[in-house]
Amino acid sequence: MKSWLFLPFIFLLVAACDVEQTTYYTVDGEVVGEKAVQNSSMAEQFIDLVLTEPESASAMLHDEFTFRFMGKLPIHAQGNAVIKTAYDKDTYFSEFLAIVNQLLPDGIVLTVVDVIANADSAAVIMSGDAEGKYGEYDNEYVFTYKFKDGKIIAVDEYNSDYLVAKSLYGNNLIPEKYTNNMLVEYFWHTKGLNYTEESFASLVEIWNGMIDGMSCEMNGANIITPREQNDDFDFLWMIAWPSQEARDACLDEWVNGNEPKWREAIDGIIDVDLNNAFLFSTEVGRFPKAWNESNTFTHSYFFCTFNEGSNSETLHNYRADLNAITTLSDNHWYLLLDPMFDPDPRPDFVWLDVWPDQAARESDLAIWNSTDLPGRAAEMVTCGDGLEGVIFDGKNIR
Numbered sequence: 001m002k003s004w005l006f007l008p009f010i011f012l013l014v015a016a017c018d019v020e021q022t023t024y025y026t027v028d029g030e031v032v033g034e035k036a037v038q039n040s041s042m043a044e045q046f047i048d049l050v051l052t053e054p055e056s057a058s059a060m061l062h063d064e065f066t067f068r069f070m071g072k073l074p075i076h077a078q079g080n081a082v083i084k085t086a087y088d089k090d091t092y093f094s095e096f097l098a099i100v101n102q103l104l105p106d107g108i109v110l111t112v113v114d115v116i117a118n119a120d121s122a123a124v125i126m127s128g129d130a131e132g133k134y135g136e137y138d139n140e141y142v143f144t145y146k147f148k149d150g151k152i153i154a155v156d157e158y159n160s161d162y163l164v165a166k167s168l169y170g171n172n173l174i175p176e177k178y179t180n181n182m183l184v185e186y187f188w189h190t191k192g193l194n195y196t197e198e199s200f201a202s203l204v205e206i207w208n209g210m211i212d213g214m215s216c217e218m219n220g221a222n223i224i225t226p227r228e229q230n231d232d233f234d235f236l237w238m239i240a241w242p243s244q245e246a247r248d249a250c251l252d253e254w255v256n257g258n259e260p261k262w263r264e265a266i267d268g269i270i271d272v273d274l275n276n277a278f279l280f281s282t283e284v285g286r287f288p289k290a291w292n293e294s295n296t297f298t299h300s301y302f303f304c305t306f307n308e309g310s311n312s313e314t315l316h317n318y319r320a321d322l323n324a325i326t327t328l329s330d331n332h333w334y335l336l337l338d339p340m341f342d343p344d345p346r347p348d349f350v351w352l353d354v355w356p357d358q359a360a361r362e363s364d365l366a367i368w369n370s371t372d373l374p375g376r377a378a379e380m381v382t383c384g385d386g387l388e389g390v391i392f393d394g395k396n397i398r
Contacts, residue, residue, distance in 0.1 A: 007369070010045050033119055041125045047110060047204060051261035054143035061371035062151035065089040067096060071161045075319050075396040076284040077171040082320035085313040103133050103168040110141070121146050134170035139163045161180065182219060183241040188276035206265050210258045211398065216250035217242050224299055227391045236392070237272070247279070266267045280337040280350065286323050292331040292356040295396040300389035302351040303395050304381040314380050315349070318373065326365055329360040348381075353389070
């Protein structure tokens with residue numbers, strides 16, 4: 001291990017008449033500035049103190065200090081302990097380290113491997129030895145530092161996302177079909193003069209038989225009906241696709257095979273225009289504690305744009321605090337949807353909440369309203385239908 005903290009220093013004083021003296025050191029035969037040595041020492045000391053003597057560590061930080069965890073772990077993979085985009089001098093200790101202690105209840109041993117420093121920055125390379133919440137966690141780290149006025153003003157942490165996900169969050173249990181490659185598509189449908197619940201149920205059975213006879217890959221299909229009358233459609237036929245390729249192959253096979261038979265079957269009962277089909281990519285934001293075993297559910301959609309001063313980082317931190325609420329109903333989960341077409345106007349994101357029923361929705365909204373999140377949401381975004389959203393009642397058909 002190389003560390004300037006433990007190596008003998010040779011002082012070289014460079015001086016001239018009426019010229020300010022500057023101190024240099026030689027380390028392993030290289031001439032190094034005094035500030036680089038100080039920064040190296042401070043960077044190592046901070047890591048040593050942060051978990052054992054937080055007050056001493058805090059004294060080393062600039063008032064404008066920021067910390068960033070540079071991993072790219074999806075929010076859904078972080079459960080109720082979502083790491084925010086950045087922390088300040090106070091929240092680094094009160095929020096970030098609280099998450100660390102939650103994920104590493106038995107602590108961690110960090111060993112310095114090397115230190116690289118110059119007059120205004122440093123990088124500390126470390127190896128870790130710990131038992132994570134879900135298994136052995138021996139990660140490797142690089143902490144980069146920036147300094148100002150003799151204090152640490154910024155720290156960025158880099159490590160293996162894979163080990164964080166596997167050993168700290170245990171997210172290898174996430175169902176494969178709900179990865180962020182999943183697409184959802186909504187097909188507008190109207191009811192015909194001959195529509196009845198019985199005739200529609202027969203059509204669903206016919207449709208499933210047709211799909212069974214094809215090579216289509218689907219994650220599922222639902223019928224969702226708006227609670228308020230819509231001038232464009234009576235209900236939406238919603239299909240979840242595992243990928244763009246699977247979707248394109250299935251639709252091509254459908255159009256060139258079963259489409260004429262389907263048109264004949266639905267005549268007078270329902271109607272569909274394939275030009276009114278709208279495809280979205282997805283990002284799962286939170287998984288349910290338990291999957292809804294009923295075939296019915298409730299959806300709420302919010303088509304939102306950021307207000308001035310807000311952006312994706314603001315949304316990330318909002319979602320982190322939402323996911324930290326552990327008392328929401330067991331079956332609630334949510335996704336962010338991104339249109340794969342060109343709506344006018346285009347939202348910055350579409351938020352979809354999924355509940356098993358209206359009672360769970362009302363219970364969760366009461367919990368949400370008891371926090372500061374509604375005010376933060378109103379400050380962050382403007383949504384087309386306000387913070388009530390567009391509500392649909394749904395039924396799983398495949």
